Structure formats: C-alpha cells, structure tokens
Amino acid sequence: MMEIESPKVHPSQQDMDLIDILWRQDIDLGAGREVFDFSYRQKEVQLQRQKELEEEKRQQIVREQEKALLAQLQLDEETGEFVPRPTPTNNALTQANTAPAEITQNVAFTEEDGDAMSFDECMQLLAETFPLVEPAESAPTCLDPSIPPCTDSTHLMMPGEIPMLTQNPLLPGPMDQTWMDLQHCMNIQELLDMSAYVNTAQPANVQESNYSQYLPKLSDVTTGTAEMCPPDFMNTYDGAFNNVNQMSLKTPDINESFGPDEFCDMFYPDLEAKVNSSSLPCEGGDTDGQLDELPNAPLLKPMDLHSLSPGNFSTEKSEDMAEFPDSDSGLSLDASPKTSSPGKSLHGDGSVGFSDSDMDEMESGPGSMESDYAEMFPLLFQSDGPQQSLLEKSGITLAQEETVEQPKTEQAEASGYSKPPFTKDKQKKRSEARLSRDEERARALQIPFAVDLIINLPVDDFNEMMAKHQLNEAQLALVRDIRRRGKNKVAAQNCRKRKMENIMGLEYELDSLKEEKERLMKEKSKNNSSLREMKQQLNSLYLEVFSMLKDEQGKPYSPNDYSLQQTSDGSVFLVPRVKKTLVKSN
DNA sequence: TGGCCTTGTCATTAG
DNA sequence: GCCTAATGACAAGGC
Numbered sequence: 126m127m128e129i130e131s132p133k134v135h136p137s138q139q140d141m142d143l144i145d146i147l148w149r150q151d152i153d154l155g156a157g158r159e160v161f162d163f164s165y166r167q168k169e170v171q172l173q174r175q176k177e178l179e180e181e182k183r184q185q186i187v188r189e190q191e192k193a194l195l196a197q198l199q200l201d202e203e204t205g206e207f208v209p210r211p212t213p214t215n216n217a218l219t220q221a222n223t224a225p226a227e228i229t230q231n232v233a234f235t236e237e238d239g240d241a242m243s244f245d246e247c248m249q250l251l252a253e254t255f256p257l258v259e260p261a262e263s264a265p266t267c268l269d270p271s272i273p274p275c276t277d278s279t280h281l282m283m284p285g286e287i288p289m290l291t292q293n294p295l296l297p298g299p300m301d302q303t304w305m306d307l308q309h310c311m312n313i314q315e316l317l318d319m320s321a322y323v324n325t326a327q328p329a330n331v332q333e334s335n336y337s338q339y340l341p342k343l344s345d346v347t348t349g350t351a352e353m354c355p356p357d358f359m360n361t362y363d364g365a366f367n368n369v370n371q372m373s374l375k376t377p378d379i380n381e382s383f384g385p386d387e388f389c390d391m392f393y394p395d396l397e398a399k400v401n402s403s404s405l406p407c408e409g410g411d412t413d414g415q416l417d418e419l420p421n422a423p424l425l426k427p428m429d430l431h432s433l434s435p436g437n438f439s440t441e442k443s444e445d446m447a448e449f450p451d452s453d454s455g456l457s458l459d460a461s462p463k464t465s466s467p468g469k470s471l472h473g474d475g476s477v478g479f480s481d482s483d484m485d486e487m488e489s490g491p492g493s494m495e496s497d498y499a500e501m502f503p504l505l506f507q508s509d510g511p512q513q514s515l516l517e518k519s520g521i522t523l524a525q526e527e528t529v530e531q532p533k534t535e536q537a538e539a540s541g542y543s544k545p546p547f548t549k550d551k552q553k554k555r556s557e558a559r560l561s562r563d564e565e566r567a568r569a570l571q572i573p574f575a576v577d578l579i580i581n582l583p584v585d586d587f588n589e590m591m592a593k594h595q596l597n598e599a600q601l602a603l604v605r606d607i608r609r610r611g612k613n614k615v616a617a618q619n620c621r622k623r624k625m626e627n628i629m630g631l632e633y634e635l636d637s638l639k640e641e642k643e644r645l646m647k648e649k650s651k652n653n654s655s656l657r658e659m660k661q662q663l664n665s666l667y668l669e670v671f672s673m674l675k676d677e678q679g680k681p682y683s684p685n686d687y688s689l690q691q692t693s694d695g696s697v698f699l700v701p702r703v704k705k706t707l708v709k710s711n
Numbered sequence: 712t713g714g715c716c717t718t719g720t721c722a723t724t725a726g
Numbered sequence: 727g728c729c730t731a732a733t734g735a736c737a738a739g740g741c
Binding site: 612613616617619620624 | 730
C-alpha cells in the first residue's frame with residue numbers, strides 16, 4: 126500500500142481501483158479509506174483546522190457578549206440573583222429617541238474598526254471570514270438585496286459611512302445587537318427619511334419601560350431589556366433575534382405606505398382595535414410624541430387601580446360587558462374535580478380576603494372559574510375589553526406577562542435554576558397550564574403585576590412594589606398566595622433535585638465502597654498467600670541452619686530436641702527443648 | 712384500570 | 727414574631 130500512495134501525486138483510475146480493492150479487503154481489519162488516502166487526510170486536517178478557527182471565533186463572540194451583559198449586572202450576594210447595575214445615565218435611550226438628529230455611531234465598531242473600510246471591503250471580508258454562514262437564516266429578513274445578510278457579526282461589518290440610528294452605546298450586548306440587526310435589515314434609508322417615527326427601538330422601549338416600572342429601585346433609570354434580565358437571558362438571544370427577524374418581515378408595509386396608522390398597526394394592533402380612545406397614540410397626528418409618552422405613562426394610578434378593584438363595580442360596567450362579551454382568552458384552565466364550597470361568601474364588599482384555596486374552590490365550580498369570577502366580578506372578565514386595553518396601554522398584566530413569559534420558558538430550559546429535574550414536554554405543558562391558572566387568577570383580580578415578577582422579585586422590591594400600589598385584600602391575598610406557591614414550587618423542585626443528587630451520590634459511594642471492599646479482599650488474600658510463602662521459606666531456612674549445626678562428635682542436632690532462639694541483642698542460641706520444658710516446669 | 716412517575720401544593724419545622 | 731427554605735405527605739394528571 127505504501128507503494129501505491131507514495132510516489133504518485135495524481136493516481137490513475139487503475140490505481141484508484143486497486144486502492145478500492147485493497148481498501149475493501151482492509152475493511153475487515155477496521156481500517157477506513159481515509160487511512161490510505163493522503164489527500165483525503167490533508168483535507169480532513171484542513172477542515173478540522175478551519176472548524177477549530179470558526180469555533181474559536183464563535184466562542185470569542187459569545188464571551189464578549191456575556192462579558193458585556195455581565196458588566197451590566199451585579200450579583201446580589203444575599204439572594205444570589207443577578208440584578209441590573211444602575212447606570213448613571215438617565216433615559217439614555219429616550220434621549221436618543223427624542224433627538225434623532227444626534228445619530229450616534231456604534232462605539233464598538235468605531236473603536237474596533239478604526240481603519241475605515243469600504244462597504245465592499247467589509248462584505249468581502251465577511252464572505253471570507255464566514256463562508257459557511259447560511260443565507261437561509263438571514264436572507265428572508267433582508268428585504269433589500271443591497272443590504273448584507275443579518276448575522277451576528279453584522280455590527281462588526283457595518284460600514285462606518287452608515288450611521289446607526291438611535292444606537293445607544295450604553296445598551297447591553299444582545300439587545301443592542303438585536304436592534305442593530307433590526308435596523309440593519311430594515312431599509313435604513315427609508316427610515317432615515319421617516320424621521321417623524323424613525324425610532325424602531327420604540328416598541329422595545331415601551332416594554333422595557335413598563336417592565337422597569339416593576340422594579341422600583343430602578344424605575345428612574347432607563348435600562349435595556351438585557352439589563353433587566355438575568356444572565357440566563359443570554360441564552361434567549363437567539364429567540365429574540367428570531368422575533369426581530371419576524372418583525373423585520375413586516376417591513377414591506379413600511380416601505381410601501383408607512384404612515385402613523387400603519388406604524389401603530391404594526392406595533393400596537395390591539396390598542397388600535399380595542400380602544401376607542403382619542404388619547405391613543407395612533408389617533409393623533411404627532412405619533413412620535415405620543416409614542417414617546419406611552420412608555421412613560423405611569424403604571425396604574427391608584428385611581429385606576431381603585432376603579433379596577435373588584436369592590437368597585439358600577440352598573441354601567443355591565444353595558445361594557447355586553448359590548449365586550451367574554452372571549453376565549455386561550456389560557457388553559459385545569460378542571461379540578463373539587464366542588465365549590467357553597468358556604469363561602471364570595472360576594473360582599475369586594476375586599477373579602479380570598480385566599481388561594483378560595484380561588485381553587487371558586488374555579489373548580491361547575492361553571493368553571495371564569496363563570497364564577499364573572500359572577501363575582503362581571504367587569505373583570507372582559508379580557509378583551511377596554512380595561513384590558515387600558516392595562517395594555519399601561520404596559521401591565523397580560524401584554525407584559527407575555528413579554529416576560531416568552532423568554533421565561535426558554536430561560537427555564539437554559540438555566541439550571543428553573544429547569545425541573547425531570548422535565549418532559551407534556552409535563553412542561555402541564556406546569557405551564559398551572560402557571561397560567563395563577564395568571565388567570567391574577568387577571569381575574571386585576572393584579573397589576575406579572576406572575577413571574579410576583580414570584581421572583583426580591584423581598585424588599587416585592588414589598589416596595591406592593592406598597593406602591595393600593596391593592597385590596599383579595600388582591601393582596603392572591604399575590605401572596607402566588608408568591609408563596611411559586612417559591613414553594615421552586616423549593617420543591619430544588620428539594621427533589623437535591624434528593625436525587627443525594628441518592629445518586631449515595632449510589633456512587635456505595636459502588637466505590639464495594640469496589641474498595643473487593644480490592645481489600647484481594648489484597649488480603651494476596652497477603653495471606655505471601656505470608657504463607659514466607660513461613661514456608663522460614664521453615665526451610667530453619668531446617669537448613671539446623672542441619673549445619675554439629676555436636677562434639679560431629680553429629681547433627683535433632684530439631685526435635687533443640688531449637689534456635691534469638692535474644693534481643695541479635696545473638697542466636699541453641700536451646701535444648703527438653704531442658705527448656707524442664708526449666709519452664711520449674 | 713391499576714401502577715408508576717412527575718409535579719404542584721399544603722403543612723410543618725428549623726434557621 | 728415574621729419570613730424563607732427545606733421537606734414529608736398528598737393529590738392530580740399523564741403514560
């Protein structure tokens with residue numbers, strides 16, 4: 126075989142056939158074709174090196190992203206949670222929004238790519254550096270073929286001539302990149318022309334602002350979404366990116382006929398559809414200003430909360446109810462076999478302390494929870510009604526819950542903390558159903574917080590949040606129940622996980638103890654055999670020494686009559702056995 | 712249909 | 727005394 130492959134650089138077909146035959150013969154020996162193919166091996170090595178280089182680059186990018194995000198977070202030593210680090214800049218994103226003329230460059234780009242490269246050079250470099258980038262991922266997101274595909278490295282390749290719209294250098298990595306990609310994928314020139322509602326980051330700002338309002342300590346600080354999220358959110362970046370891509374698919378509407386109404390249709394379809402209020406941002410001409418106001422709209426004012434509380438019903442609300450009949454919320458409710466307790470007084474002044482057990486009984490009634498709640502709080506079940514829209518406008522409850530819920534499931538998969546030890550898909554669905562049950566309850570009582578927030582907020586923040594909002598007793602009881610259940614659920618999961626780890630540890634320990642026992646038994650038998658052998662050797666040596674000893678007549682001493690004894694100083698004496706026994710008997 | 716597994720919840724206890 | 731975590735026990739739901 127060496128003769129075949131070594132001398133010829135380009136083997137003929139005949140040689141290749143011969144190689145094939147020999148290779149097939151060698152298959153039985155477990156040898157692969159590549160063992161004999163020098164060029165194949167070379168290609169293999171080159172491919173492997175290329176893969177390693179790409180992997181290193183990928184890991185470096187991931188490390189940089191993590192570093193950037195972790196720089197925005199700080200570890201709470203008491204709770205072990207990562208909390209956003211307060212930034213000194215106040216509402217930096219909003220500043221960028223309100224002053225679109227101040228177009229900021231991507232700091233990372235300008236710093237890293239000090240040598241200004243032309244667009245074509247960048248594209249060429251991109252193509253050379255990432256030849257394996259799948260166009261299918263990015264191509265649909267880019268409507269304009271002149272715009273390069275959206276990849277993770279796009280921000281690095283962004284030509285310096287193209288200004289980054291509303292790019293805030295203080296934004297943390299993933300979200301920053303996401304919006305950069307979004308802006309990049311959309312027709313930038315079109316957006317430049319539409320300075321009135323140019324800020325595509327506005328919807329994110331809406332959500333972020335709403336979310337940040339639930340963190341009172343941080344409410345005065347403009348924070349990016351990534352700042353508000355635990356490190357696990359890093360793992361959800363891909364999902365967020367996909368969402369952004371989906372959003373960017375809608376850009377034809379923008380390009381074709383993009384007006385304030387279309388803009389609102391795109392980002393606030395529910396608001397447009399459900400609320401007939403002139404105060405909505407879509408209604409007015411100055412969309413930009415209203416959009417700016419939207420995220421800054423306060424969380425439910427005490428008055429709003431009061432009007433939403435179960436104890437404050439009015440007859441005119443029933444008209445609203447007729448106008449907005451119950452609609453399927455799409456949330457699954459567990460049908461519990463329990464029967465409702467007729468003894469419970471469900472009605473009254475609305476401030477009855479509904480513990481969760483009450484809730485269970487209520488929801489498990491023959492008419493289902495929703496109907497029971499509808500009886501108790503007819504207004505509150507207008508899930509698609511104006512109140513809902515009002516809440517959406519305020520960024521409370523469902524819209525916000527969904528935004529929190531979306532990364533949560535992905536987060537749960539990525540983080541060890543919330544991932545149940547024995548997760549299966551259908552059981553996950555069940556747990557989600559359970560969670561949605563709490564969400565349903567929270568919605569029924571118009572709890573203005575997301576369930577996740579209720580559960581995961583640190584104690585101080587939770588108390589502060591509760592203090593900031595006037596909740597009636599039923600709401601307070603439900604919120605505490607949700608928090609207790611959520612905490613206990615996590616505790617139970619941790620407990621079971623720990624128990625399983627203990628069991629596995631004990632099994633491992635048992636195995637190693639068995640192995641050690643086996644080893645010691647082997648060692649013992651080995652020592653026994655060795656001892657036996659030494660005894661035999663000693664005995665034969667003893668006899669040999671005895672045979673060499675002679676008396677005055679040259680006769681050998683009998684081992685039966687004499688024995689050899691050694692004193693402490695090492696001297697050896699020949700002691701007569703009889704005499705010895707006589708001495709002993711004396 | 713019964714058994715097993717997983718998960719959520721409640722009650723209790725300890726820190 | 728309150729809060730929280732840990733944990734045993736029980737029930738529900740899926741397979």
